[in-house]
Amino acid sequence: MTRVAIIGCGRVCQRYHLPFIDARPDLELVGACDRNPARTAQLFANEPGVHVGGSVHEILDRTNPDVLVVCTPNNDHVAPALTALSAGIAVLSEKPLAADIEQARLFAAHATGDPLFGVNLPYRFHELLPPFAEAVRGSEVTGIEFGMSTPGDRLWRAFTPWYRDPRLAGGGALLDLGTHALDVLRTVFGEPELRTCSVAGGPVEERAELTLSFAGVPAALRVDRSARTVTMAITAHTTEGKHLLDFRRGELRLADGTIRQATRRPELAAMTAFYNAVGGGPGAVVPAAEALHLQELVIAAYHLAGSP
Template structure:
């Protein structure tokens, strides 16, 4: 294990940084917050008021020069991922980027193609690291007949970004599918491999709140339903086999098998990818690796194909239920 502290910095210090990246770093004695950049420098200063040693500013190049970080978390709106990620990679700095990789496939390709991306760039898509996923995959891969994935959340009624960018199609790059879909698609591709898009319906062009996506994994049909304006909370994937339904409940951290067996896990799944990446950097025991830029790009290409299907569908856009 390394004896030197990992110098940690961030670009964008809104809700995602405050709730996920910063607590994960603070939980590690080997990591030290040295600087933050935000378009609202007063917010950055207020967030670090009890850390007078932390540098604050608005420019990524100054962050790199002034703080010499070992790793940077990029927690900006989707359309502002590429610039700080590429600047970090150019400087040889490890970087953890929020999902999706970018607001557009073109920017995502640029990021994944950087010579240092394979070594230094990780993406925050945590479900593949869920402690119950391996047990779920064991039953899912043996005779899966169909797959159903549901994500329901009150969305922006509860999750209020510091700046109102989620409703801006250009800044967000899309709606519920690009926002929440990568979590589900990455998990499904981790279990079943590459997928083909069969059909997609969204409830609005530009920034949709509801999605119904039909996929095929080598002939196994899968349906992903996302409702970002729901009145309930649910994140679960069900695989139907000849034995019945096997449910990985990601909200309750439970695996419920068809024979009635229930396994539980205590780890918060939303922190798993950040924890895995920070473990790699700090030399913690048994690191789990990372979601690579190449993997994140493959997921984003599935999302883009789904949007193309939705745009090309005949008739009115249909709300998924």
């Protein structure tokens, strides 16, 4: 049995991590803490086996977990992760590594994989990504498009608006949604060359458009946190037609007319891979070095856009 503790009990924790842990008989939630102790106590009022503490130090000392899950705001990812790793406890963290890129660089130098450290970037593990990549690599690609949008807080309804605060979030739509898209693009097409970037909307951007090139093939990335609908799809234009992977619908449409459907929730893929690895089974993690590289790409894009 893998013992799990969580720091940060907001929307991400409640929508994804808690249901995932509940659904896995090999995982046991033993502790939780949050900057709002009253909310956390209410959340676990009917779960006497979950120790609700006031700090990550108390949780680790009292519950002796095998894994700490970090779901705090972006500016508070590093401290609890380092505390757990120093105690020999594996860590699964939400992205990015940190709100500040310098802090992210320093942390990545420490989180080298022992104890195990992973970042929750699930779409590289999507079950339809390998057949999409196989089709792409067997085709002559002429262009690439990636679109990702969400209604933002109209759908998400975060408990606190920290993600709109540049100091706490470290970035807007490009760091939030674009990191997922860039991870998928790099997984399939390799290292990108950034060309242009534009951002718009608010103290942290709600929309961003990025043009890239993969070995000379042009690509466009568009992300939007103020859209009316949720979308996430990648299209590879080839000389034979389009290969389309729609993550939202869980559908792969190839140029030859072949259609495949996903059978598992894609947003849980990285958690599945991480806990499998912790348990000694066939699994994988997104290491700190790769998460840092994605964050460096986002920072370079912000510089292209003229953003601080």
